[in-house]
Amino acid sequence: MRRFTPMETLMSTLATLTNHQVRLAARPVGLPTGANWSHTSEPVQEPTVGGVLVKTLSLSLDPAMRGWMNEGKSYIPPVGIGEVMRAGGVGVVVASKNPAFAVGDHVSCSPGVQEYCLIAEGEIKRYSLAKIDLRVGSLTQWLNVLGMPGMTAYFGLMDVGLPKAGQTLVVSGAAGAVGQTVGQLGKILGLRVVGIAGGATKCDWVVRELGFDACVDYKAGNIKDALREQCPKGVDIYFDNVGGEILDTVLTRITRGARIVICGAISQYNNTTAIKGPANYMSLLVNRARMEGMVVFDYADRYHLAITEMAGYLKAGKMKSKEDVVMGGVQAFPDTLLKLFNGENFGKLVLQVAAE
């Protein structure tokens, strides 16, 4: 009787495993609730020729997820009703029929909110499957500074914000995933950097740990006065993650030729009425300023360059990263996601699905 090959042994093990998933059950109105999700499970399947099976280790929880749950045209198709919720993540290859990926390789991809992700050969690009090197950054850093938030920060600031040393950069959501990196990059580039965040704890951390010049606590009172004090020469670049009243207030403080990077509007994502447009947008005319949207995927061809640069900053101690890691598996996804919208997360929100 012939011996089983290692792959055959692995496959027989896989067949005993269950893949727990979280699917979109209904489109939310306002904040998502339990009724918007369904929890399903199915047997783990082996990859087809050229394919890979990834075990999810950690998932990236991002404000953009709220947008993906909505019907209608956006920069990416919405998640369909009944589909596994879209999510970026990091994992480990547990079965491979593709020579480019070996069992045990760490990867980043878009596995969705499930414990195992089966990726066919033709879907490798769609899943953004790529090997990651844990000597360069930790698993959670690969979801943060070296992942989508870091890439968003890098290209949003560099390509849309057009930073110049000595100018003043304001970034909202300063303690969040994108904001923390935007501000630190600004400091590396020689800008005055003022964050906006909620609560003294976050603001203190942004200044003391990340080295921002100042951080305005939007929960503490008059943002306009605080910005006037902290940005005496006005705001040359505003990197906006929140929208709403804060965007409108910053518009009153911009300089001539200012650039406003529209990266997100988390304050508006769960509105059940029309979102609040920036009433002070005519400040763009008075100041010959620009408000421009960006989507990180457009810069995919240059991710590797940004990752190399950011990894250098991490190694040199010029950049720190903070992740808010929630343990709990995919079942905890619905509740954990809400932390983003009530401002509870402190740093990049990560859901740990499995230990290695």
Next chain:
Amino acid sequence: MRRFTPMETLMSTLATLTNHQVRLAARPVGLPTGANWSHTSEPVQEPTVGGVLVKTLSLSLDPAMRGWMNEGKSYIPPVGIGEVMRAGGVGVVVASKNPAFAVGDHVSCSPGVQEYCLIAEGEIKRYSLAKIDLRVGSLTQWLNVLGMPGMTAYFGLMDVGLPKAGQTLVVSGAAGAVGQTVGQLGKILGLRVVGIAGGATKCDWVVRELGFDACVDYKAGNIKDALREQCPKGVDIYFDNVGGEILDTVLTRITRGARIVICGAISQYNNTTAIKGPANYMSLLVNRARMEGMVVFDYADRYHLAITEMAGYLKAGKMKSKEDVVMGGVQAFPDTLLKLFNGENFGKLVLQVAAE
């Protein structure tokens, strides 16, 4: 007894003349009324050495005037209470102690709402005093295509709109001073051009006389449906003169990488409450699009190049211009200005102050 020199004769004539003026008496709330203006008169004075006396022939009436009446920081200081209302215009030199300007020269300048404008040598630049050539364009064309509206159209479209042949350009206020030239330039550059204007008469004229591909009547019904029909490939450039609901509607139709030129927001200038911000501004993110303000004065160094180009189009019959000339002298200024805000003007609004 010696004979009088021609200048002495002129001066003695001038001394018999009265300069009627319209001054800002109080800052308006909402639409300006009679109470916002005072009518004054004073004797005409002779120029000092290096100075020039200009007799106003026609004044340019522009939506921007409403902004100049407001308190507070803008791209230009507000008109002070008691000051002659700021206005661009064309006139004729009636006395000169400056060798660069001879009696009888036609000039463009910013005389304000008054019959005579005395310009000291040191103020020539501030008044934008420049000779104009009536062989190149008529007096009113020098207030329109060859004047500030034309320059605004040219640099707004070229430098901020970044037109490319084959793309779709939408311009609001299409029958107005800036809009008519934006659209005609767009056609010269090979774009599909769709105007937005109020009423069938204006829309017909914009299409038949100016050669726009289409014109949407915003008074006729659903702008969104009309834009969908007329811009089947979406809107690559939106040149916005009106703001408000129309801006918000166009935002739903922009293409990836679209440019929105913020030139004005006439629908909002007389608001007594907060202006309506564009609720659909997140379309900028989805479409990686840009909304950018512009002020024509920034391009002063290049006016002469644009004038030469535009004069060529006029001469070649490639560009038409329409002025809505109101007779009536400076006394008619307060009522005539209101035509802009109720959409009554058809073409560039001009107030004729004096015949030559």
